[in-house]
Amino acid sequence: MAARSLASLSLSFGLVSIPVKLYTATDSDSAVRFNLLSKEGSRLKQQYVSEQTREVVPREEMVKGYEFEKDQFVIFSADELKALEEGASHIVEIVAFVPEKGVDPIYYDKTYYIAPDKRGGKPYSLLRAAMAKTGQCAIAKWAAKGKSHMVQIRPIEGGLVFQQLLFADEVRSIVDLHVEEVAVSDAELKLAIQLIEQASEDHYDASQYRDEERQRVLSAIDAKIAGKQIVSPEPVEISPSGQVIDLVEALKKSLSAGKRTAPAAKTAAVKAAAGESPAPRKSAKRTASTVAAIPKRAAKKA
Known part of the structure; x- marks a missing residue:
């Protein structure tokens, strides 16, 4: 297109x-969007209610206004907004x-x-x-x-x-955050620089990364469509903040771990760039046709 x-x-x-x-x-349309439904499966329609009368206001009766003081508005007509x-x-x-x-x-x-x-x-x-x-x-x-x-x-x-x-x-x-400046030792700085150099790339290659959260949601949608039970992912363990006793030792372990995992990560990235791993779909609507349509109830007249 x-x-x-x-x-x-x-x-x-x-x-x-x-x-x-x-x-x-x-x-911006790549995000997975959910519709708001009633428990019976009927799509819900948004309505605007007047704060004074508590009655639904039709769109043709709505106007736009700017609040210059609390609950004080100046109204602009559609023609005035168009002129702007x-x-x-x-x-x-x-x-x-x-x-x-x-x-x-x-x-x-x-x-x-x-x-x-x-x-x-x-x-x-x-x-x-x-x-x-x-x-x-x-x-x-x-x-x-x-x-x-x-x-x-x-x-x-x-x-x-x-x-x-x-x-x-x-x-x-960022000055408003009053970030505390803490002195670091030469040994700590040297190890941190080595860690940066070990993980350095020439540029950011967006094709090597995937939206894992979006893919996880799409997989859950497919599981629902297939009538399967959704299994919650295992929680990721996070170390308590402020518990690093030896910063130099932690940096050394990070360097050693990076050396062991770098070749494997590089291979995975190369495979992903070559298209060997399944690419995420653009939309979950491809499999929506396999689901029987939820019968819509006729809207009750007031």
């Missing part, structure tokens, strides 16, 4: 305007270039891709090549749906990433 764009934008690069299309870069959204700009204005690693990942919000639209291929490729050559990324301003956004545009192999950023007041400071 061809990718579907979310919006058509114009990327302003000096006096050059690059027509681009915006696409999602992540898949129409104030959004399709122009993404580049305001600065910074080193590629000049943006702390803590400011990363939603991730998108941008691809050239009609007649945008040449300037798009030029911008990408120039940033890749200089090791720079672009910082740009963008307004959408009544809110201003800052974005980072960075080059990757095959195109450009459109990284929406958080503002400073949207990120909490």
Whole structure:
């Protein structure tokens, strides 16, 4: 299925305007979702009830409001809200270039891709090549749906990433946690560095890892579909906090354990990358057809 764009934008690069299309870069539909049912198996329908009258309010009678004081609202009509959204700009204005690693990942919000639209291929490729050559990324301003956004545009192999950023007041400071700084010895630091070097990789390879929790839930769903009893996993034993007597000895044991298990872990990772292990399914709906449909009861009229 061809990718579907979310919006058509114009990327302003000096006096050059690059027509681009915006696409999602992540898949948020991979989570296993459960429906809310009655004990008889009927799907439940969400309703909104007025706090004053305790009566159900139909959607066509609902309006949106902003609470400026306790229980005090200003009401916006659908046309007024639409007018606010129409104030959004399709122009993404580049305001600065910074080193590629000049943006702390803590400011990363939603991730998108941008691809050239009609007649945008040449300037798009030029911008990408120039940033890749200089090791720079672009910082740009963008307004959408009544809110201003800052974005980072960075080059990757095959195109450009459109990284929406958080503002400073949207990120909490770790200073507020008052983290205690504790001195460490040279011996402890040396062993910790060795442990890091032993487990170091050139880069994060997402294909070597699986969503084990999602797979466990899907397996339980399959067991339910097949009429089998779900067996609870064995609880994982966790060492009580604050019980490490000798930190150096614990680090040495970690290094020894890492040397013994590294080849096996590497082999498993290689097998997974080669597709020898069964890949997790995208959805549990594939086997849903094997289940007899639960008869729905006719809704009782009030």
